[in-house]
Amino acid sequence: MKTLYLDCFSGAAGDMLLGALIDAGVPLPDVRQALGSLAISADAVWVERVTRAGIAATKFCVRGEELHEAVSSHTHAHEHAGHAHHHAHESDHDHRHDHEHSHGTVAHHPHRTLSEIAALIDRSALSGAGKDRAKELFTTLGEAESAIHGIPLDRVHLHEVGALDSIVDIVGAVFALEQLGAKRIVSSPLNVGSGSVRAAHGLYPVPAPATLRLLKGVPVYAGLQQAEMVTPTGALLVTAYAQEYGAIPPMRISDIGYGAGTRDFADTPNVLRVLVGESDATAARHGVVVLEAEIDDMNPQIFGMLMDRLLAQGALDVFYTPIQMKKGRPGTLMTIIAPPEARETLTMIVFRETTTIGVRYRDMTRECLDRETIVVNTAIGAVRFKIASRNGEVLNAAPEFDDCVRLGAEHNVPAKHVQALATQAYLEAKNRGL
Numbered sequence: 001m002k003t004l005y006l007d008c009f010s011g012a013a014g015d016m017l018l019g020a021l022i023d024a025g026v027p028l029p030d031v032r033q034a035l036g037s038l039a040i041s042a043d044a045v046w047v048e049r050v051t052r053a054g055i056a057a058t059k060f061c062v063r064g065e066e067l068h069e070a071v072s073s074h075t076h077a078h079e080h081a082g083h084a085h086h087h088a089h090e091s092d093h094d095h096r097h098d099h100e101h102s103h104g105t106v107a108h109h110p111h112r113t114l115s116e117i118a119a120l121i122d123r124s125a126l127s128g129a130g131k132d133r134a135k136e137l138f139t140t141l142g143e144a145e146s147a148i149h150g151i152p153l154d155r156v157h158l159h160e161v162g163a164l165d166s167i168v169d170i171v172g173a174v175f176a177l178e179q180l181g182a183k184r185i186v187s188s189p190l191n192v193g194s195g196s197v198r199a200a201h202g203l204y205p206v207p208a209p210a211t212l213r214l215l216k217g218v219p220v221y222a223g224l225q226q227a228e229m230v231t232p233t234g235a236l237l238v239t240a241y242a243q244e245y246g247a248i249p250p251m252r253i254s255d256i257g258y259g260a261g262t263r264d265f266a267d268t269p270n271v272l273r274v275l276v277g278e279s280d281a282t283a284a285r286h287g288v289v290v291l292e293a294e295i296d297d298m299n300p301q302i303f304g305m306l307m308d309r310l311l312a313q314g315a316l317d318v319f320y321t322p323i324q325m326k327k328g329r330p331g332t333l334m335t336i337i338a339p340p341e342a343r344e345t346l347t348m349i350v351f352r353e354t355t356t357i358g359v360r361y362r363d364m365t366r367e368c369l370d371r372e373t374i375v376v377n378t379a380i381g382a383v384r385f386k387i388a389s390r391n392g393e394v395l396n397a398a399p400e401f402d403d404c405v406r407l408g409a410e411h412n413v414p415a416k417h418v419q420a421l422a423t424q425a426y427l428e429a430k431n432r433g434l
Contacts, residue, residue: 003251004182007273008190011229012238014169016259016272019060021176022047024257024276034175036125038168045168050260055269057258060172062165114142114153117167124171127178134174137236144213144232166233173237184279186249187242189219193229211235219245219340225265234272246287246340247365250280288316288366289340291347293356294323296331303332306353313349314342337366369395376425380411383422397426 006012022028032045044063049056112120121134139153146153177185192207192215206228207215214235223229255276263270307318317337325331334354338346340363347359369388376385376399384400399422401415408415 001184001279002180002182003184003186003249003277003279004177004180005248005251005275006185006187006238006242007248007275008188008230008234008238010223010225010261010265010268010270010272011191011193011231012234012272013231013261014166014173014233014237015060015062016261017234017237017274018169018173018176018259019047019058020257020259020272020274021173021180022060022257023058023259024180024255024274026176026179030179031172031175034125034130035168035171037123038120038164038171045172050264052258052260052264052271053267053269055258055271057260057269057271059260059262060169062168114138120164120167121171126171126175130174130178133178133240134171137170137174137240140214140240141210141232141236144210148209148213169233170237177241180276182276184243184249185241186244186246187238188247189221189245190215190235190238191223191225191229192220193225193227194222195226195228197228207235208232214239218242223268225268227263248275251275251277252280253277286366286368287340288337288364289343289361290364291336291338291343291350291359291361293334293350293354293359294325294331295334295354295356296325296329298332298355302353306334306349309349309353310336310346313345314338315346373400374426376422376429378407378418378421378425380413380418380421381407383407383418383425385422385426394430397423399423399426 006017018031022031028045028047035045046061048059048061050059051057117138118135121131121138124131124134126134142153145151192211194206196203196205197208198204206222207220207230208228210232211228211230211234214232215230218239220230253275257274257276258269258271259274261270261272303320307320310318315336315338317335319335321333321335323331323333334350334356336346336350343361347361350356350359369390371386371388374385374387375382377383383403386396386398386400387394388396399419401419404415404418404422407413407418411418
């Protein structure tokens with residue numbers, strides 16, 4: 001399965017993502033053709049080879065709405081934590097009128113409604129599905145703006161993100177991702193930066209309001225850079241396409257691309273890195289979080305209920321280990337293994353239902369066999385049979401114990417007898433090639 005990994009250790013912006021995809025092999029002429037009449041002229045879209053903290057990368061560039069806009073854009077380079085497009089400052093927050101650039105100049109760009117942007121997208125040479133996807137992206141952005149400013153969606157005017165160059169970033173990225181054809185897209189947690197940025201309406205904390213709303217439910221962190229590292233277009237594209245977040249998945253890498261931001265930080269490459277390859281079926285590894293807490297002062301009746309509740313809310317496994325605590329007190333070490341996204345929910349359950357006052361956790365990687373369940377027929381009824389394999393080789397197989405207990409009770413025979421019948425039925429079916 002073709003896999004794409006978005007490494008957002010220096011944040012994300014639309015031009016950075018598109019530059020990285022072109023660097024990884026998506027042909028620039030194909031991008032130009034897909035943009036159709038969005039580009040003002042044949043040379044309105046180009047790439048430059050630049051270095052960021054010693055890393056060679058591709059910078060995607062767009063000439064502005066008109067010649068004087070292009071000159072203004074080059075003169076007042078987008079300082080968006082370094083991702084800023086060299087053209088329009090597409091991330092200055094509420095995206096309404098007369099937004100101030102981070103260096104104090106005021107940008108003047110067209111204020112487009114969603115319907116006007118949709119008309120522009122229809123003029124592109126994207127596929128029908130691509131046009132629909134691009135319009136959905138802008139609708140998502142419009143909904144974020146509507147919620148932030150408390151105005152109806154049909155009255156939202158997108159300012160910098162409604163400028164032609166930012167529309168080109170999004171439409172171009174939609175095309176590049178469609179052409180790449182990755183079936184699985186994974187992103188790292190996003191470095192949003194820290195500090196604050198000044199816009200026409202005041203000083204805003206990082207991340208800016210629209211960006212923050214687009215990042216709801218997504219793992220983020222504040223890096224060392226005192227700058228805004230994720231733009232609205234970056235947040236929009238990453239969250240729309242990433243199916244999961246975490247470390248690099250098991251994959252065989254075929255192509256690597258680096259998309260550059262504008263600013264060149266001294267200590268960190270200001271690039272978005274993409275890895276393209278095939279999923280590695282020989283190493284089915286998955287990220288998990290392990291939560292632990294010691295408990296020595298709780299009614300033991302609670303432990304059973306707690307385990308059931310944790311498993312029902314997404315825990316993969318829960319177990320208790322007897323331990324010796326301070327001053328020789330006997331206690332219990334509670335260990336929970338869970339998907340990373342379930343950590344907060346499970347932690348809250350532990351705090352609500354137990355006497356502990358602290359839970360620690362660590363991220364880990366586990367490797368699992370491929371699993372499937374089949375049904376085998378015995379003389380006294382059907383039994384589910386669990387099979388674990390790797391690369392097509394069956395390494396473990398066992399009957400479902402609950403089925404064995406149920407059939408044993410129904411026919412008044414020991415559960416171990418039903419287990420033996422089910423195992424025999426499975427081996428006979430396997431020998432017949434079923």
